[in-house]
Amino acid sequence: MLLLVFAAAAVLLAGCAGAPPRGEAPSAPPALPAGREPAPSAPPFRGGVPSALPRLKVPEIASGRPVRVLLGGAQKEIRIAGESIRAWSAAGAPVAGGEGAVALSVIGEKIRWGAGKLLDSPIDVASPSGMRIDGKPLVARVRVSARGAMLYAVAVVPLEEYVAAVASREAPPSFHPEALSALAVAVRTYALLSMEKPREPTHDVVAGVEDQVFEGLDHVAEVFRKAAAATRGEVLSYRGSLARAVFHSTCGGRTENAKDAWGSDVPYLRSVACDDCLESPARKWEYRMTAKEGKRIALSLGVRAKEDLKISVAVRSSTGRAGKIRISSNGVSREVAAAAFRKEAGYARVKSLKMEIVPVGNGWSIAGEG
Numbered sequence: 001m002l003l004l005v006f007a008a009a010a011v012l013l014a015g016c017a018g019a020p021p022r023g024e025a026p027s028a029p030p031a032l033p034a035g036r037e038p039a040p041s042a043p044p045f046r047g048g049v050p051s052a053l054p055r056l057k058v059p060e061i062a063s064g065r066p067v068r069v070l071l072g073g074a075q076k077e078i079r080i081a082g083e084s085i086r087a088w089s090a091a092g093a094p095v096a097g098g099e100g101a102v103a104l105s106v107i108g109e110k111i112r113w114g115a116g117k118l119l120d121s122p123i124d125v126a127s128p129s130g131m132r133i134d135g136k137p138l139v140a141r142v143r144v145s146a147r148g149a150m151l152y153a154v155a156v157v158p159l160e161e162y163v164a165a166v167a168s169r170e171a172p173p174s175f176h177p178e179a180l181s182a183l184a185v186a187v188r189t190y191a192l193l194s195m196e197k198p199r200e201p202t203h204d205v206v207a208g209v210e211d212q213v214f215e216g217l218d219h220v221a222e223v224f225r226k227a228a229a230a231t232r233g234e235v236l237s238y239r240g241s242l243a244r245a246v247f248h249s250t251c252g253g254r255t256e257n258a259k260d261a262w263g264s265d266v267p268y269l270r271s272v273a274c275d276d277c278l279e280s281p282a283r284k285w286e287y288r289m290t291a292k293e294g295k296r297i298a299l300s301l302g303v304r305a306k307e308d309l310k311i312s313v314a315v316r317s318s319t320g321r322a323g324k325i326r327i328s329s330n331g332v333s334r335e336v337a338a339a340a341f342r343k344e345a346g347y348a349r350v351k352s353l354k355m356e357i358v359p360v361g362n363g364w365s366i367a368g369e370g
């Protein structure tokens, strides 16, 4: 998800046309992960957007287990820095320790601790004063596992600390305290729904924009801790279940229907007009894509491109967002999901699907809103 939220109402009620929903491969058939949709017995929502979704206290979930956040992706080596670093086996037996720094590498399905012993995967690593993993996030505890000759580091973060930390990266501290409180509720709800249906058996969320931006527990301003504390245990629900509390920075004037964004309807994520983000610095964007980059993207999406490569928007949703992109070259023409194109080009470059693709020189200008 992206930086900034411009109005509490938009946070809580508006559909999101930003990053695709968690767990959904853009090329896969349009379906939400099981259990993420409203109960089948729920009657369809009618009459536009509800005036307010109830905030529900769910202390029994909120006080439960921590959030498991995948830091980065598969890695050959993980460097951990901290004081009195200790490691335990999955069964809780102490297996290793170190001072200052330790590099973990992978040998088959085992984890090598520094230059020393091989440990069974997974291990839990902790330091009383917090650790930096590969120089970045400061967390108190991390589970490291070896799979397929790669290492994965999953930070284990208490829910309310996670909420404050994410809010601090998704909005600036200058926002109104009530807007930050609304964001905290959305972040918490998103996390709890992810914990109900984890992305993978090993973790609930990833640390990036595919879920919610998490950069560790340091540099979290007091206003974000206050927003989390002021809403502690509060979530958004829809008909008794956790709502999909997706949020975005800037919609560009109109939010998207969930069905058009993801292929599957969510009754309370309906397109609404919005003028709250008119002043947003992310209102308009442009990305100049080179011919070389266009060819790379085309290849990864199944078209081996020559010099005659053409890329254009083939299908648009009712709100004007790109639904399908046509990629043609050398007698081959393919329509791919615009979300897949955006993912391949990079979420930070192609910032939304509300875009135009125009050939310029040897490459393209991709310009959009939101």
Ligand SMILES: [Zn+2]
Pocket: 010, 250, 251, 252, 253, 254, 274, 275, 276, 277, 278
């Ligand atoms: Zn907007």
